[in-house]
Amino acid sequence: MIKFLLQGLLRDKSRSHLPIMVVAVGVMLSVFMHAYITGIMNDTIEMNAAFSYGHVKVLTKGYADNMSQFPNDMALDNTDVLVANLKKQLPNIEWVERIQFGGLIDVPNDKGETVAQGPVIGIGIDLFGKETTETKRLRIHESMVEGRMPSKPSEILVSNDFAKKLGIQMGNTVTLMASTMYGGMAYQNFVVVGTVSFGVQVLDRGTIIADIQDVRDALDMDNASGEILGFFSQGYYSDKEADKAKSIFYAQQDNVSIQDEFTPILLTFREQGDMGTFVDLSHSMGAIITFVFIIAMSIVLWNAGLLGGIRRYGEFGVRLAMGETKHHVFASLLYESFFVGIIGSIIGTAFGLLFAWLLQEYGLDMSDEMKGSSMMMPTVLKARITMADYYIGFIPGIFSTLLGAALAGIGIYKRKTSQLFKELEA
Amino acid sequence: MNNDIIINIQQLVKRFPIGKGEFTALKGITTSFRKGEFAGLIGPSGSGKTTLLNIIGSLDMPSEGEVTVLDVSVGSLTAKQAALLRKEKLGFIFQSYNLLQVHTVFENVEFPLLLLHYNASERKKMVMEALDWVGLTDKAQSKPSQLSGGECQRVAIARAMVKKPVLVLADEPTANLDATNSHTILRTMEKLNKELQTTFIFATHDEKVISYLHRKVFLDDGYIVKDEWVKND
Ligand SMILES: Nc1ncnc2c1ncn2[C@@H]1O[C@H](COP(=O)(O)OP(=O)(O)OP(=O)(O)O)[C@@H](O)[C@H]1O
Numbered sequence: 001m002i003k004f005l006l007q008g009l010l011r012d013k014s015r016s017h018l019p020i021m022v023v024a025v026g027v028m029l030s031v032f033m034h035a036y037i038t039g040i041m042n043d044t045i046e047m048n049a050a051f052s053y054g055h056v057k058v059l060t061k062g063y064a065d066n067m068s069q070f071p072n073d074m075a076l077d078n079t080d081v082l083v084a085n086l087k088k089q090l091p092n093i094e095w096v097e098r099i100q101f102g103g104l105i106d107v108p109n110d111k112g113e114t115v116a117q118g119p120v121i122g123i124g125i126d127l128f129g130k131e132t133t134e135t136k137r138l139r140i141h142e143s144m145v146e147g148r149m150p151s152k153p154s155e156i157l158v159s160n161d162f163a164k165k166l167g168i169q170m171g172n173t174v175t176l177m178a179s180t181m182y183g184g185m186a187y188q189n190f191v192v193v194g195t196v197s198f199g200v201q202v203l204d205r206g207t208i209i210a211d212i213q214d215v216r217d218a219l220d221m222d223n224a225s226g227e228i229l230g231f232f233s234q235g236y237y238s239d240k241e242a243d244k245a246k247s248i249f250y251a252q253q254d255n256v257s258i259q260d261e262f263t264p265i266l267l268t269f270r271e272q273g274d275m276g277t278f279v280d281l282s283h284s285m286g287a288i289i290t291f292v293f294i295i296a297m298s299i300v301l302w303n304a305g306l307l308g309g310i311r312r313y314g315e316f317g318v319r320l321a322m323g324e325t326k327h328h329v330f331a332s333l334l335y336e337s338f339f340v341g342i343i344g345s346i347i348g349t350a351f352g353l354l355f356a357w358l359l360q361e362y363g364l365d366m367s368d369e370m371k372g373s374s375m376m377m378p379t380v381l382k383a384r385i386t387m388a389d390y391y392i393g394f395i396p397g398i399f400s401t402l403l404g405a406a407l408a409g410i411g412i413y414k415r416k417t418s419q420l421f422k423e424l425e426a
Numbered sequence: 427m428n429n430d431i432i433i434n435i436q437q438l439v440k441r442f443p444i445g446k447g448e449f450t451a452l453k454g455i456t457t458s459f460r461k462g463e464f465a466g467l468i469g470p471s472g473s474g475k476t477t478l479l480n481i482i483g484s485l486d487m488p489s490e491g492e493v494t495v496l497d498v499s500v501g502s503l504t505a506k507q508a509a510l511l512r513k514e515k516l517g518f519i520f521q522s523y524n525l526l527q528v529h530t531v532f533e534n535v536e537f538p539l540l541l542l543h544y545n546a547s548e549r550k551k552m553v554m555e556a557l558d559w560v561g562l563t564d565k566a567q568s569k570p571s572q573l574s575g576g577e578c579q580r581v582a583i584a585r586a587m588v589k590k591p592v593l594v595l596a597d598e599p600t601a602n603l604d605a606t607n608s609h610t611i612l613r614t615m616e617k618l619n620k621e622l623q624t625t626f627i628f629a630t631h632d633e634k635v636i637s638y639l640h641r642k643v644f645l646d647d648g649y650i651v652k653d654e655w656v657k658n659d
């Protein structure tokens with residue numbers, strides 16, 4: 001009997017080829033979309049983590065309360081000890097110190113007269129450390145537009161757009177005006193040796209990147225850091241790792257008796273900004289895509305099934321006349337569609353993975369299309385194939401064929417047996 | 427011919443709902459058929475031939491009255507029991523053959539045997555025997571689309587006969603056939619009727635079919651108007 005059904009299925013192209021193609025295309029799109037959106041979301045998460053939030057971040061409670069204003073008067077003190085402790089406590093996390101600050105850049109002429117001025121956001125990172133991972137993390141080499149990397153103290157990078165606006169040439173000395181950790185005014189000269197463009201407007205509007213030691217000197221932040229960012233050795237953010245880190249971090253802090261606004265706290269990526277919503281969204285993406293494709297494909301297959309089914313009422317009539325039950329005919333329809341669903345899903349998953357892989361390996365440069373974006377999003381779109389992509393397509397693939405066939409097959413029950421013949425005799 | 431009654435119909439009424447009202451297609455039919463009959467329901471279009479045949483074949487249910495086929499009451503059968511009756515005891519032949527187009531002649535004839543769970547070698551033997559009855563052993567691997575109308579109807583006869591049913595119901599089996607083919611398939615059925623004692627009931631208004639019948643049951647407007655025995659051997 002199964003052989004009989006399969007023979008019918010394989011020989012009747014409208015019964016197998018079309019539905020298999022529909023399923024394959026739908027599954028391919030679901031798999032590809034899933035990998036693609038996972039890629040975008042993960043890249044976005046990683047980019048935000050790299051530039052601002054870390055996978056986890058250690059900072060003072062007071063700093064955390066006004067994080068967006070970089071309140072360096074609330075910065076962490078004695079960070080050499082703190083970092084050493086963190087490294088011991090949580091060795092699977094890479095810890096890097098950062099100072100972010102706001103200020104004004106003054107571009108003087110040869111005589112020291114101001115030619116141009118503009119507000120900047122500064123990031124002090126470890127630029128010169130022998131084993132620094134920061135330049136790679138921030139993709140500074142890839143983002144260079146002009147000039148070269150800073151190679152000694154007092155050399156900085158500025159956003160390319162900002163440099164153009166202010167007429168800064170490579171080698172120019174500029175003056176940073178900012179407030180020190182203690183609230184005084186800070187003036188520090190820097191030499192601009194290169195420009196960068198990250199392709200993200202928030203970063204390209206006016207950012208300077210300096211070595212953290214230079215920033216400490218400028219802002220009177222000896223052995224202090226605004227933030228200590230932690231990055232997981234697995235290379236990507238996960239709530240599980242973050243929660244683990246958090247509990248280990250606080251387990252030790254229980255011993256500390258005085259807790260005030262200078263007490264270091266640990267924030268996970270999702271606890272900062274709107275990142276929690278974003279992480280949640282990235283998790284539900286698979287479910288959302290699967291759901292959308294189940295609905296869409298079911299409707300297509302239902303209609304295909306209806307057409308095929310009506311065409312087949314004659315066949316059903318004969319089979320019923322020969323003594324098959326309606327249940328059996330209906331079940332055989334479901335078997336057929338299950339088979340179609342499996343085959344279509346396999347083909348679709350293969351193609352979906354192939355296209356996702358191409359996008360994962362080669363990426364799609366969208367920097368022109370994304371000009372002016374205010375969200376920190378990567379400009380090179382890359383898919384990311386995860387385990388889920390190997391099976392996620394089967395859910396809409398099989399579910400929608402079954403649903404489509406079931407809906408179309410209800411006609412068998414709705415019609416009287418003798419009526420099925422009427423339609424076939426006509 | 428023996429006198430076993432295999433179909434007994436008492437005061438059969440069949441009504442169909444039409445819109446809000448209903449239409450009475452059979453208005454009180456009482457008759458019976460015995461094993462081995464070669465009988466026909468004859469009458470003008472709309473007289474109720476197909477309706478009566480469908481009820482005998484348990485494809486449709488009586489509205490009133492009692493219809494007993496092979497000792498079971500059609501009116502009280504569940505869908506499953508009706509399917510079982512059809513599967514084991516009945517064969518159908520239709521005006522438009524209704525062969526499964528994607529399957530070969532062999533597979534079409536084999537299908538009823540699949541439902542009855544015969545094993546492969548039994549099936550092969552029985553299918554080839556049935557194709558032999560209708561003279562189509564050489565077409566076993568053909569598709570219905572490669573056959574003439576007459577050949578298709580002979581395949582349909584083989585399919586109806588392969589399980590050696592007690593009763594074969596044939597609704598206008600010659601309507602799509604020319605005279606030569608009509609006579610061929612009628613002679614085939616006549617032969618099977620004699621050799622296997624299979625009961626045949628036709629619904630027809632084709633003179634060629636009528637000339638072969640041993641019994642003619644005339645229907646008009648839902649009533650039996652005449653019941654005539656032609657030959658009695
Ligand atoms: N499902 C149905 N619903 C409503 N009316 C029906 C239905 N089936 C049959 N009828 C009506 O019952 C009457 C008898 O129909 P039936 O098909 O038995 O006629 P018939 O004698 O086989 O005619 P023909 O020679 O044209 O095949 C017809 O008037 C037909 O319109």
Ligand SMILES: [Mg+2]
Nearest residue numbers: 475476477629
């Ligand atoms: Mg009829």
